[in-house]
Amino acid sequence: MRYDVIIIGSGFSGSILARILASRGLSILLIDRARHPRFVIGESSTPIADLLLRRIGLQYGFDDLVSMSTYDGWQQRFPKLACGLKRGFSYFDHRPVNTTRRESVLGERSLLVAASPSDESSDTHWYRKDVDMYHFGMAAEAGVDCLESVQVIDFHSEDTNGPATVTLNNGTKATGEFVVDASGAGTVTARFAKQSAITEQLTTRTCATFAHYDNVQPFTTEFNSIHSDQRASVPFDSDNAAQHHLIDGGWVWMLRMNNGITSVGVTLSAGLTHESEQEARRKCYELLDQRLDAYPSLHHILKYAQRVEPCDDMICLPRLQRLYDPVISQNCVMTPTTAAMIDPLHSTGIAHALSGVHRIAELILGQKAHDAESLEQYRSSVVEEAKLIDQLVNIAYGSMRSFRRFTAATMIYFAAAINCEEAIIDGEVPDYLWMCGDTEFRNVVNQCQSLLFGDQPDDVVIDSIRSLIQPFNHVGLMDDTLHNRYAYTATKTSL
Template sequence: MRVAVVGSGFAGSLLARVLTVQGHDVVLLERGTHPRFAIGESSTPLANLTLERLARRYGLDDCYDLAAHGRWVVRFPELERGLKRGFTFYRHHAGRPFAVDGTRTERLLVAASPNDHVADNHWLRADVDHHFVRAAVAAGVEYRDRTDVTAELLKILGADFVVDASGPGGFLARQLDLPSALHRMHTRAGLLFSHFAGVRLFADVAPGLPAGPYPDDWAAVHHIIDEGWLYSLRFDHGITSAGFLLRDPMPGTPEETWRHLLRRYPTIGALFRDARPLMPLAFRPRVQHRLTRAAGDGWAMLPHAFAFVDPLFSTGIAWSLRAIERLASCFENGLPIERDLSRYDALLGAEADQIDWLVAGAYRAMAR
């Protein structure tokens, strides 16, 4: 059976490789090239457990090693990553430095692993996505980049099934004219983001914090502010991915908004005092998107093509990997049948609802 996978991020490339291992004839189609910048960088224990299961089931030894920080560093030192020991939260107040005040300190550390060796990772997506593309090609996937995907091209390629692994407004959303279901979503936030060099450690700008179960910065760091929150993901080579999720639009250019927020929250400003963006600051007015369907006769979407909620709680990588696992099981006996695709569609819809309610509730709590 001929399967076309549209989009060669880590999810599309990994699914294409798994389907090839199963014996399917797979073509992976990509509009751009690699390596390239992407956001969605923070893994979790659920993501790593899923990656390990995929590794064992389909003989993907690199996936097993990429599922834990210690194994990753030994096997793939050239692929940049960041140690993630857990989830760190700070509450900041406008016009006031972060206060270290004993048991009243507004700081929460949630450990996700007992040591560095088995810890999660932040994925530098330019490196990781490129690795998965190369691994797919080595496994026998036909790869075509710089390709404009059209219905005519898929007909020429003889595709029996199409998987959209791209992103919002992707090929299948346009081709099938799928209605938006954005009105169903309760979470609403825009994103102001870049990668930075020279971001300081939190302990350097807020001295006196007691030791926690892990160093504060080796985590998915959440700086809660009145307007939303700031994520900060530090990679092992010193680069930091950071972005403000803002409930309401703010006037001015991305650079003006960034400077305003750093002035408004002095400790965050101190963290980024000497930092420089490695690419121009970018702003997306709303990061949420959702469609009404995720699968049908002869087609399916991976999560990011179907829906996205928010970076809060790092659900993206795990959701994509679980969807790969489910969709691959639908192909194990040939062309997916209607019952399996209906179940896949229902599961993605239910999970989008669950993530949305969780994140929307957290936003309401953060605003108090």
């Protein structure tokens, strides 16, 4: 079998890319070792992700993608396709263990940051089991040849403009003028090309345990009850968010879907040695298995929760981070989220994946897929974005000892994200997302890291960071009068 493009991996990014290319007359083979529907995480969208999804939909005439770029559009068009309402990001400090501490002042142990001005224009959590299956089906409808439950057993690519060959375990051998590896953690083409990881260039070291649960109770109600007010409901319901719960050594995520499912995961710093990583992994599993019983308010909302998926056990992963050169050869590239994985802390995964869909589609359709300069730009974009995300995430983990320092660390990320959102709204998708192509901003990040990792008092550090990010702070971040309640950071409006 001979194709214009072979795509390995039928998650949403592989399927959307396949659909785009097929809609423009190319012959596409989309293959996956699993079968839809299947349990997947990587669920929390952001304004950058939704702006990219909308742009892709408008550019290629896929109005369903435009509908999916806001919560209201999704509900109007796909009322039976599960997702979650995501108004922004919420954070709560649960330390020390075995205590339930009230805030002495608003925002002392909590932070809410809006990413959209209303429920209607809100971002979403993607219930990937359903969402990925939908996009896979749309690729098939577009004329993509789709093969499930098949495994790549060999991949051969000369570093020339000639075709690449993929051999499957069902005996099929397919050749493609270009191959896109969207296999995620499988990193299929890197393995067969014997390309070594460059993960040592990353500084974040975390592991995670996660699953989907039913009957997780609202944390907003819990926090409001502790304080006898509505502080977790303003400027939006903190449950309608990527909810972060800080615990000793890491944090817990909760993402609530509109089908009653809540994605819950524990992420902990893994340390520098194999032994410390194994211990962190064991602790991750134990914490979630015991429903966070060392943290009373979290245990209260989780103690009657029932695991829905996976049905046999929770997923427990060793170090999450990986980084590969995304350009395997002149006729093969990895998507960003195959080449790189950092951490779920800032919800960057869907945006990074969709940036790859946008860029790779333009490479192939613009007949630049074999152009050395274009491939080098793609490589630089993916690797530099991954390194900046890694730095921002590592800064946040390194600042968790103090909730005030951690809050300041998140503001550096929000400044990067909001400036990137504004650039996308104003014009073309930048060559580098999250301001990572801006030398001045990168210098600011480095200075902020030195401050946060240093031993100066919190007040001094926070004042210095406020001053450093001021040129990039267009929405009033780090305004003490708001008491960690940011209603007006949203660049996203009703679309």
